[in-house]
Amino acid sequence: MRISEYNVRPDLPQELKALEEIAYNLWWCWNDDALELFRSINPASWEKSRHNPIAVIGSLTREGYEKLMKDPVFMSRLEAVHKQFTEYMTLPRWFELEHAKKVEEKMHVAYFSAEYGIHESVKLYSGGLGVLSGDHCKSASDVGIPFSAIGLLYRNGYFHQYLNSDGWQQEYYPYNEFYNMPMRRALNPEGQEVCVEVMVENRTVKVNVWRMAVGKIELILLDTDVEGNSKEDRQITGQLYGGDSNMRLKQEIILGIAGYRAIRAMGRKATVYHINEGHPSFVNLERIRNYVSEGMEFRTAVEVVRKSTIFTTHTPVPAGFDIFGTDQVKKYLGPLFENCVLNINQLMGFGRVNPFDESEGFAMAVCGIKLSTYRNGVSRLHGEVSRKMFKNIWPNALENSIPVGHVTNGVHLPTFISEEFKTIYNRYIGENWYYKPYDFTIWSKAENIPDAALFKAKQRQREKLIAFARKHLKSQILQRGGTSGELVKADEVLNPDHLTIGFARRFATYKRGYLLFMDEQRLHQILNNADRPVQIIIAGKAHPKDNGGKEIIKKIFHICRKPMFRDKVVFIEDYDIEVAKYLAQGVDIWLNTPKRPMEASGTSGMKIAANGGLNLSILDGWWDEGYNGENGWAIGAGEEYEKETYQDHVESMELYDKLENEIIPLFYTRDRAGVPREWTRMMKQAIKTCAAFFNTSRMVMNYTDQYYVPVHELNSAFRANKHEEAKEYVLWKDSIIQSWDNVQFVDTKVEADDLKMESGVIFSAAVRTDAIQPENLSVCAIVEFDGASGEFKDPEFVELEFKNVENGVYSYSTKTTLKKAGKMKVAFAVLPRHKFIKERFELNQIKWA
Numbered sequence: 001m002r003i004s005e006y007n008v009r010p011d012l013p014q015e016l017k018a019l020e021e022i023a024y025n026l027w028w029c030w031n032d033d034a035l036e037l038f039r040s041i042n043p044a045s046w047e048k049s050r051h052n053p054i055a056v057i058g059s060l061t062r063e064g065y066e067k068l069m070k071d072p073v074f075m076s077r078l079e080a081v082h083k084q085f086t087e088y089m090t091l092p093r094w095f096e097l098e099h100a101k102k103v104e105e106k107m108h109v110a111y112f113s114a115e116y117g118i119h120e121s122v123k124l125y126s127g128g129l130g131v132l133s134g135d136h137c138k139s140a141s142d143v144g145i146p147f148s149a150i151g152l153l154y155r156n157g158y159f160h161q162y163l164n165s166d167g168w169q170q171e172y173y174p175y176n177e178f179y180n181m182p183m184r185r186a187l188n189p190e191g192q193e194v195c196v197e198v199m200v201e202n203r204t205v206k207v208n209v210w211r212m213a214v215g216k217i218e219l220i221l222l223d224t225d226v227e228g229n230s231k232e233d234r235q236i237t238g239q240l241y242g243g244d245s246n247m248r249l250k251q252e253i254i255l256g257i258a259g260y261r262a263i264r265a266m267g268r269k270a271t272v273y274h275i276n277e278g279h280p281s282f283v284n285l286e287r288i289r290n291y292v293s294e295g296m297e298f299r300t301a302v303e304v305v306r307k308s309t310i311f312t313t314h315t316p317v318p319a320g321f322d323i324f325g326t327d328q329v330k331k332y333l334g335p336l337f338e339n340c341v342l343n344i345n346q347l348m349g350f351g352r353v354n355p356f357d358e359s360e361g362f363a364m365a366v367c368g369i370k371l372s373t374y375r376n377g378v379s380r381l382h383g384e385v386s387r388k389m390f391k392n393i394w395p396n397a398l399e400n401s402i403p404v405g406h407v408t409n410g411v412h413l414p415t416f417i418s419e420e421f422k423t424i425y426n427r428y429i430g431e432n433w434y435y436k437p438y439d440f441t442i443w444s445k446a447e448n449i450p451d452a453a454l455f456k457a458k459q460r461q462r463e464k465l466i467a468f469a470r471k472h473l474k475s476q477i478l479q480r481g482g483t484s485g486e487l488v489k490a491d492e493v494l495n496p497d498h499l500t501i502g503f504a505r506r507f508a509t510y511k512r513g514y515l516l517f518m519d520e521q522r523l524h525q526i527l528n529n530a531d532r533p534v535q536i537i538i539a540g541k542a543h544p545k546d547n548g549g550k551e552i553i554k555k556i557f558h559i560c561r562k563p564m565f566r567d568k569v570v571f572i573e574d575y576d577i578e579v580a581k582y583l584a585q586g587v588d589i590w591l592n593t594p595k596r597p598m599e600a601s602g603t604s605g606m607k608i609a610a611n612g613g614l615n616l617s618i619l620d621g622w623w624d625e626g627y628n629g630e631n632g633w634a635i636g637a638g639e640e641y642e643k644e645t646y647q648d649h650v651e652s653m654e655l656y657d658k659l660e661n662e663i664i665p666l667f668y669t670r671d672r673a674g675v676p677r678e679w680t681r682m683m684k685q686a687i688k689t690c691a692a693f694f695n696t697s698r699m700v701m702n703y704t705d706q707y708y709v710p711v712h713e714l715n716s717a718f719r720a721n722k723h724e725e726a727k728e729y730v731l732w733k734d735s736i737i738q739s740w741d742n743v744q745f746v747d748t749k750v751e752a753d754d755l756k757m758e759s760g761v762i763f764s765a766a767v768r769t770d771a772i773q774p775e776n777l778s779v780c781a782i783v784e785f786d787g788a789s790g791e792f793k794d795p796e797f798v799e800l801e802f803k804n805v806e807n808g809v810y811s812y813s814t815k816t817t818l819k820k821a822g823k824m825k826v827a828f829a830v831l832p833r834h835k836f837i838k839e840r841f842e843l844n845q846i847k848w849a
């Protein structure tokens with residue numbers, strides 16, 4: 001029997017077209033009125049579909065439409081939401097106002113990521129990277145950046161989790177019904193559906209292209225589950241991070257190469273390429289291949305690609321990067337590059353630290369780094385860690401000048417702040433927290449929120465979280481085939497008035513989910529103190545192949561079942577964006593215990609702070625930067641340990657101490673009105689200091705000013721006059737590198753009347769070269785005051801001015817004032833200088849005096 005399937009699309013009457021328009025733009029997922037509008041249509045199908053407006057609309061019959069149209073309350077709500085939506089889509093935003101010229105010049109950012117976490121109903125994410133990419137998109141829309149995001153349309157997304165009766169994680173995969181997702185086929189400028197092709201191994205794979213609207217920006221999704229592709233190829237976009245290394249390689253070919261072809265076919269002309277993590281790095285190779293096939297000289301093409309790309313690493317460990325073997329790359333990518341000037345060895349070089357070392361595989365992150373102008377980590381500490389991690393790519397650079405910066409992550413506040421808190425903020429801070437979340441002066445008004453109102457709002461959120469947890473628990477019990485007695489008990493777990501600690505994250509070993517449970521007896525005393533009871537809610541998945549992570553979950557599961565912890569410690573299965581929101585909004589304390597410096601940034605703690613929760617965390621990732629002594633608690637002081645068991649012991653002890661001696665007493669010390677004044681003071685500190693900075697509006701604006709705009713400008717300069725300047729730059733670079741050996745210092749001097757703070761000092765140097773013009777050299781005095789003798793840690797570069805030339809010797813000097821007292825270390829160095837060199841050590845050339 002052959003069964004054919006057809007999708008019958010709903011055909012809404014004219015009066016309800018606005019509903020469809022809103023449903024097909026994910027803007028609804030951060031607008032509470034829109035969410036309520038869809039829920040009100042049919043609460044049961046809303047729940048059943050995991051809050052999917054398209055499914056809710058699709059479940060309506062003609063009578064259903066009639067009923068809505070006859071409901072004046074519904075219709076006026078629809079009108080109001082549609083008005084908000086139209087305003088959102090048309091009002092000019094920060095970028096359009098501040099960078100009007102860039103809008104005119106048609107700056108356009110193409111953002112590549114392997115996953116996007118936008119809403120629980122759109123299952124194209126696994127965890128932190130996905131949620132961050134989703135938030136990046138939402139904020140790019142909020143601040144008005146011309147922006148397209150590119151990703152894969154996974155048929156099965158990432159796994160759902162449940163635990164068997166022994167607490168062992170079980171996995172099953174969702175099936176994404178594309179017609180129930182808020183997207184449509186992408187169209188080319190002629191209005192035809194876009195389908196691109198790409199060679200994988202020796203086959204041509206067809207890739208359908210879809211478009212999802214996220215406010216003002218678009219998310220472009222690639223799908224190989226296309227008729228005509230082999231069964232195997234149809235599964236390339238099956239599972240997120242599923243399959244073996246060959247599968248990963250194929251997925252990355254689709255993401256980078258088909259992704260680039262898709263945006264071109266759609267008529268998008270990106271001027272800035274933002275690559276997130278190594279996964280999309282093949283886009284660089286495809287762009288080079290494309291330029292070369294259009295007749296551009298190879299090295300010019302490389303430079304053009306480099307000068308339009310930024311690369312962001314989200315991992316602190318090299319083990320997190322994909323590395324493919326030479327044979328593997330040859331097999332899968334070889335045919336694609338067959339008829340191209342680019343040979344496979346040149347290709348391999350981009351993915352190796354040492355291009356000529358045949359034993360090195362192709363590292364996607366190295367390819368991202370080598371073919372970009374700017375690179376960054378995702379918190380201040382991660383910037384440092386990344387400079388260490390990648391220092392062998394620039395063996396001549398000082399460690400702190402390794403050209404990898406940082407932009408600290410954030411969260412999309414309208415997505416993660418509860419309705420209750422939004423109302424409070426609107427009332428006491430003003431609606432500008434929403435429109436200008438990056439403005440510190442607005443957030444400082446958090447002081448005006450009355451303590452009682454703030455605590456009451458939190459109380460309400462905690463109640464909601466507990467109700468949610470109980471409901472969740474009941475469905476978990478049902479799924480496991482539990483008894484009716486268990487079901488009744490589930491309604492009695494947790495207490496809405498008790499201090500609630502949340503802990504939810506991927507159960508990777510370095511996150512140390514077990515730390516809180518190191519001393520069960522002591523934990524028992526803490527939780528079951530009759531006057532000051534405490535409870536814990538836990539959630540998180542382990543990677544399907546990570547048995548260590550699964551063991552931790554199992555251990556916690558069994559602890560939850562012990563009589564002394566029952567009702568007090570609850571594990572919520574299947575951590576996703578919805579669970580994350582309830583936790584972020586409802587818990588009082590958010591616990592995070594990574595092994596420093598393994599947490600690149602982490603963002604869940606930011607969601608907590610924006611909802612008035614307090615962080616209790618190791619000083620790692622964002623908290624190393626966010627903690628100020630008054631807005632939460634630190635475990636440790638940023639130490640790193642050699643011995644793991646010792647570290648676990650010390651840090652778990654401190655964790656218990658902080659809870660017993662500081663946190664719990666503070667929460668339960670109430671005034672006569674029942675308000676914990678000192679606690680609410682800290683809540684306000686957290687709101688004021690964290691929400692104002694750790695949000696994605698600020699983050700996206702940082703990316704724009706630090707990287708997107710400068711890269712757009714570089715790219716414009718390069719593209720003008722048929723890439724004339726790019727060609728010149730390549731020649732210039734060659735000549736500099738060729739004559740660099742002959743650059744040498746003849747003399748250097750530090751002259752001062754007296755070496756006192758505030759007094760003047762003259763740095764001068766004489767340099768000899770055979771062929772380089774003086775303006776092409778950057779001669780610097782490198783000055784540092786603090787730190788150990790004999791090395792530079794984070795020195796200042798004082799640029800000397802060119803004065804004159806005599807007998808082929810260039811003189812440079814400059815006068816500055818000494819800003820500090822103490823031991824001053826000075827060295828002189830010369831580096832290449834060019835208007836297109838944006839980072840001092842970009843060319844990895846330096847000569848020391």
Ligand SMILES: *Cc1c(COP(=O)(O)O)cnc(C)c1O
Binds near residue numbers: 127131577581602
């Ligand atoms: C915010 C969020 C994360 C990020 O969590 P961290 O532990 O801070 O990295 C992961 N998963 C989901 C579902 C989230 O909402």
